[in-house]
Amino acid sequence: MTADWTRGIYAITDATLLPDDERLFAACERALSAGPALLQYRDKSADAVKRWRQAAVLAGYCHDAGVPLIINDDIALAMRLKVRFGTTIGVHLGQQDGALDTAREALGPSAIIGATCHARLDLAERATADGASYLAFGRFFASHTKPEAPPAPLTLLGDAARFGLPRVAIGGLDVHTMRLAREAGAELLATVHAVFGADDPAVAVRGLQASLGDAARK
Numbered sequence: 369m370t371a372d373w374t375r376g377i378y379a380i381t382d383a384t385l386l387p388d389d390e391r392l393f394a395a396c397e398r399a400l401s402a403g404p405a406l407l408q409y410r411d412k413s414a415d416a417v418k419r420w421r422q423a424a425v426l427a428g429y430c431h432d433a434g435v436p437l438i439i440n441d442d443i444a445l446a447m448r449l450k451v452r453f454g455t456t457i458g459v460h461l462g463q464q465d466g467a468l469d470t471a472r473e474a475l476g477p478s479a480i481i482g483a484t485c486h487a488r489l490d491l492a493e494r495a496t497a498d499g500a501s502y503l504a505f506g507r508f509f510a511s512h513t514k515p516e517a518p519p520a521p522l523t524l525l526g527d528a529a530r531f532g533l534p535r536v537a538i539g540g541l542d543v544h545t546m547r548l549a550r551e552a553g554a555e556l557l558a559t560v561h562a563v564f565g566a567d568d569p570a571v572a573v574r575g576l577q578a579s580l581g582d583a584a585r586k
């Protein structure tokens with residue numbers, strides 16, 4: 369059974385930190401064992417064979433763990449996984465990654481479709497109208513993973529409550545800054561480095577959950 373995905377830790381993979389199948393799969397298994405709300409497969413490479421192979425394995429892990437798998441950028445890959453495995457697969461789309469309504473049509477009404485809104489409430493308003501499932505804002509702090517992402521103020525998270533969708537905070541979140549983003553209104557706290565830069569992603573997820581005061585999910 370899938371647990372409530374709308375609140376908690378949102379773990380995002382990274383091909384630099386997890387450069388081969390063995391490390392990616394082991395780290396994701398550990399992270400999933402601690403009950404994150406969501407797992408995103410994020411691989412910016414053009415290697416479609418690798419992306420399919422890795423995403424297919426992660427789809428199985430996520431299904432078994434009851435954690436939704438979100439595919440970054442790639443509606444076609446999410447669609448292919450859905451057809452092949454029959455599980456609900458979500459997608460996260462930035463401003464250049466394709467239309468939210470196309471993704472909704474392809475993946476169906478129950479798919480989790482996320483939208484990058486940077487620091488802009490107008491983008492959040494449009495994403496809400498176009499059927500997004502959650503709104504992602506940030507980066508809020510300095511990020512090793514994506515230092516060039518445009519900065520956003522924490523006050524934005526409170527302003528975004530009006531859209532009535534789960535708010536995701538991203539960018540430089542760690543055991544300290546994550547708490548600030550939660551206090552500012554984010555239900556979901558997205559991180560690459562605080563989970564997949566850690567020696568043990570399971571210990572990291574549990575530490576982040578504890579820092580938020582969220583009950584352990586597993």
Ligand SMILES: Cc1ncc(COP(=O)(O)OP(=O)(O)O)c(N)n1
Nearest residue numbers: 440460461462463484504536538558
């Ligand atoms: C949860 C979440 N929020 C934001 C992003 C960034 O998406 P995007 O702006 O498309 O940048 P890339 O991740 O594709 O480099 C995200 N992936 N996940």
Ligand SMILES: Cc1ncsc1CCOP(=O)(O)O
Nearest residue numbers: 511513514539540559560561
């Ligand atoms: C993909 C993305 N978009 C904005 S910041 C970011 C990277 C988040 O990674 P980290 O949690 O390591 O800062």
Ligand SMILES: [Mg+2]
Nearest residue numbers: 441461462465
């Ligand atoms: Mg993108």
